[in-house]
Amino acid sequence: MSHLEARRERVYDCMAQEGVSMIMFEDAEGRRDPAVRWLTGQPGDALLFLTVDKQSILVPWDINMAKVYADADFIVPYAEFCRQNIQAILGAAEFLKVPYGSRIEIPMDTSYRMFLQFVDQVPDFDILCRTGGVHESVRELRAIKDEAEIRIYRQVSEITNEIIDLLEEKIRSETLKTETDTALFIEAEARKRQCEGTGFETLAAGPGRSFGIHAFPAYTDAVFAGPGLSILDFGLKYQGYTTDVTLTFVRGPLTKQQEKLLSLTERAYKLALSMAADGISAREMAAAVDALFGKSGKAMPHALGHGIGLEAHEAPFLRNRSDNSSRLQAGMIFTLEPGLYHASQGGCRLENDILLTDSGVEVLTRARIVRL
């Protein structure tokens, strides 16, 4: 059984437990759901229907692409359903003989307006859109990486580390001078190593722009790694899976305030790493870092970290919010990325990708604070 089939089997099991006869996944512009790729290999732009009697229909926008990438029992072009998801759900239910009156689960994030349309136009079935259903189980399944995924992560982490070393070398030698040089170097090197690309737009912020959590624009023609603090945040995407690392490049002389930002960030990173363990509350880790910063009168304006995978941000979320009840588990791959930002002093962040195993933590990437 392929790993795609094995994943579909796990979803069929959830469906049987939940009494759901058909589930719809949608990966479309503005409604991205990498579960479609996770279950079929199709990289994007498709609907996927699974039935509890273990049949799958993929409905891709681009049939030529599906022929190359996708694995499903049936592949039907979206055009056959007038490119309308309600037509597709009706067609799939008929073709796969889903019994009238049974439960069909649609995506968790379906809009209220679309939900009303489904209920109105698919009246012969019980339409479910909910927390705690099969879709949520799929997100939880995706958060625990399987063997195939961990193998991919070891490969893409190695490529990421190679490029980190090259970046340090070429920034030290001033071969890479501007933010654009630096960002496009990563794009080119990634593709030389068979990456699909970068997992998100690279953020290269020289000293004049590192005060922003996410620099805007992402990179410019300004000098990178000049005197002060520069932030470089990037990820490589390989077979669908992205890394996500942040280096801070430091060129002195620094102010005492800048040194303080750096040392606090490093202390926070070490604290978080020391806490990471099977079973720990993600919120508790984030709260510990917030408390560390708070003791020095600082505040981190973002979360401590997040899961990575087919999405650059996915479960688990390591944030200090009252609605966060998630716990770390073996098999999860996530970032730790403490950072501090100051309107005039600039900012710094240190971010690496962590695999949690039964025996402890494994730091997959080697991002660091580089003193030039």
Added chain:
Amino acid sequence: MSHLEARRERVYDCMAQEGVSMIMFEDAEGRRDPAVRWLTGQPGDALLFLTVDKQSILVPWDINMAKVYADADFIVPYAEFCRQNIQAILGAAEFLKVPYGSRIEIPMDTSYRMFLQFVDQVPDFDILCRTGGVHESVRELRAIKDEAEIRIYRQVSEITNEIIDLLEEKIRSETLKTETDTALFIEAEARKRQCEGTGFETLAAGPGRSFGIHAFPAYTDAVFAGPGLSILDFGLKYQGYTTDVTLTFVRGPLTKQQEKLLSLTERAYKLALSMAADGISAREMAAAVDALFGKSGKAMPHALGHGIGLEAHEAPFLRNRSDNSSRLQAGMIFTLEPGLYHASQGGCRLENDILLTDSGVEVLTRARIVRL
């Protein structure tokens, strides 16, 4: 009055007409809404509240960025609301003294699950999430570009045309050889010309990969513009606004089938351009192109075009679907992009950006089919 204030005034007018006392806009990961930038200048990651008595509160994730970019009556960091949109709506309503029992409109695409939370946790107001409300009016307002926007489009179109000419020159001279060379050349040249970046991931698909509507991966180390049909689809983003053009590079000898794909695409482009006029049904234009292709036994697996602006895809949508009732109007800027794709022969697409004026159409960009 600045153009940002003028836009907010138009929204206040809509709110008064609709009896809405407060409206919430949300621009967040997975729920992007460039209306926030359109109304305040803040490039992203923020909530915005407007009240019918003409007050605005921006709630940015990154307060440092807002200080540089944003214009609003009040700016309050999201952290003050525990980074929760329901806390923020309650806080904004209290601060701006929105009367209990009055109507608050939330984003049109709010999920069903989130809508239920709003209704439950904001019980003192009448929460609206609907088609045909103020949010929909804002999308319609954004589809008709104002003077400031048309000025930006003339600038970014000129930059796009410069880069198109450079691309043709450097591909003819074989200075740019691979898909990656070509895509990264665009990234670098864009930033030299003060663009924020590209409006979407550049698609550079050599002859072996042009069969896909949206090549996957977007670009690789493969040769670009070798014998056969190669597609290059890119857009430049300048002050928030993106162009969107597609060139097809052709290197002979071609098969008769490839020549047929090209000549049909060019005929379809001319047909669409000749039909574009104030008041025409967008669906009718798309249907005419579908009919032209259909007569030769071909089918275009995507829409004829779409509006561009702060989003790469926005209203109007030129697609042949029964639910499409939009009509072109003076002031709209949109793409025309007929294309045909064949699993073994490859594909071709020709896409330019069109400004509709009172006196006719103006083709802003000069993408073309380039025979090498």
